[in-house]
Amino acid sequence: MTPRSITKRCGLDIGGTQIKSVILDEAFGIIDEMEVPSNAYLGPDAVKDSILKVLDILLGRGHSPISIGIGCAGSVDSKQGIVRNSPNFAHWKSVDLKGWLEQKTHIPVKVDNDANCATLAEWKLGKGKGASHLVLLTLGTGIGGGLVLDNRLYRGATGTGGELGHFSIQANGIQCACGNRGCFERYCSASALKMKLPNYTAKEIFELAESNDECKKLVLEFLHHLKVGLTSLANIFDPDILLLGGAISKGLSPYLGEIRNWVKESAFPAIGEHLQIELTQFENNSGALGAALLHTEK
Numbered sequence: 001m002t003p004r005s006i007t008k009r010c011g012l013d014i015g016g017t018q019i020k021s022v023i024l025d026e027a028f029g030i031i032d033e034m035e036v037p038s039n040a041y042l043g044p045d046a047v048k049d050s051i052l053k054v055l056d057i058l059l060g061r062g063h064s065p066i067s068i069g070i071g072c073a074g075s076v077d078s079k080q081g082i083v084r085n086s087p088n089f090a091h092w093k094s095v096d097l098k099g100w101l102e103q104k105t106h107i108p109v110k111v112d113n114d115a116n117c118a119t120l121a122e123w124k125l126g127k128g129k130g131a132s133h134l135v136l137l138t139l140g141t142g143i144g145g146g147l148v149l150d151n152r153l154y155r156g157a158t159g160t161g162g163e164l165g166h167f168s169i170q171a172n173g174i175q176c177a178c179g180n181r182g183c184f185e186r187y188c189s190a191s192a193l194k195m196k197l198p199n200y201t202a203k204e205i206f207e208l209a210e211s212n213d214e215c216k217k218l219v220l221e222f223l224h225h226l227k228v229g230l231t232s233l234a235n236i237f238d239p240d241i242l243l244l245g246g247a248i249s250k251g252l253s254p255y256l257g258e259i260r261n262w263v264k265e266s267a268f269p270a271i272g273e274h275l276q277i278e279l280t281q282f283e284n285n286s287g288a289l290g291a292a293l294l295h296t297e298k
Helices: 044-060 097-105 114-125 190-196 202-207 213-237 247-266 269-274 286-292
Strands: 009-014 018-024 030-037 067-072 075-077 082-085 093-096 109-113 134-139 143-149 152-154 241-245 276-279
Touching: 009 044, 009 114, 009 286, 018 044, 018 286, 030 044, 044 097, 067 097, 067 114, 067 286, 075 109, 082 097, 093 097, 097 109, 109 114, 114 134, 114 143, 114 152, 114 241, 114 286, 134 213, 134 247, 190 202, 190 213, 190 247, 202 213, 202 247, 213 241, 213 247, 213 269, 241 247, 247 269, 247 276
Parallel strands: 009 067, 067 109, 134 241, 241 276
Antiparallel strands: 009 018, 018 030, 075 082, 082 093, 134 143, 143 152
């Protein structure tokens, strides 16, 4: 009797330094994963070479995925599979990843913003499973965001909905690279912390908060701005659950109760009573995992 073949899906998360890839089985479990340098600083052609390298290795291991999903930072036209631009990558402008990779592999390809992919992973398989309304923040070098509204991943009119790092929490605040002032990202990201204490990483600042007065002061400021931003997001979107992910989220674990209490007391009463605030379930795998799930969207 011939063994039944397993339906497999491939997900790629293109970062500024690495491409993270996963292969999922038909139950959406990770059965293989790997990373290679993205070489994003060299431009789109170098990234394309890295993508092909990943796929060559995975195919060489015996995987034959029925679909490929790609998550990428920046402005993405998910309908056409085109990365309009990406602030972290050199010389990216209107890069048609979908058309190019389908021509190379003859496998269906979908492309989306990396935070949307992370949101999809948490909504379908992680802490947000079963939620009809979900807000996800990725707190890293900047702030990414994703939204599930009325049981659908929300992308907005141009595919750039959910840029939650770029609403202002201080009208006359710090100038942001996006052109706005006082953006959430300028106060609650690793780059914001680094700007204040350049000799420490964000991880070190949180770890030293109990013993170092400078770090403690900065963490308290960070938490205040985070609470203000989360309360605004809660009042705007009225989600079932608000998820905090990204590298900085690990440092927030000791303060999670404090954050929950603040938002509960500061948001509209019905929202505060209903809302859950949690850390994400998936860490480095969330973007690639969600990318692999893009073809399962209805």
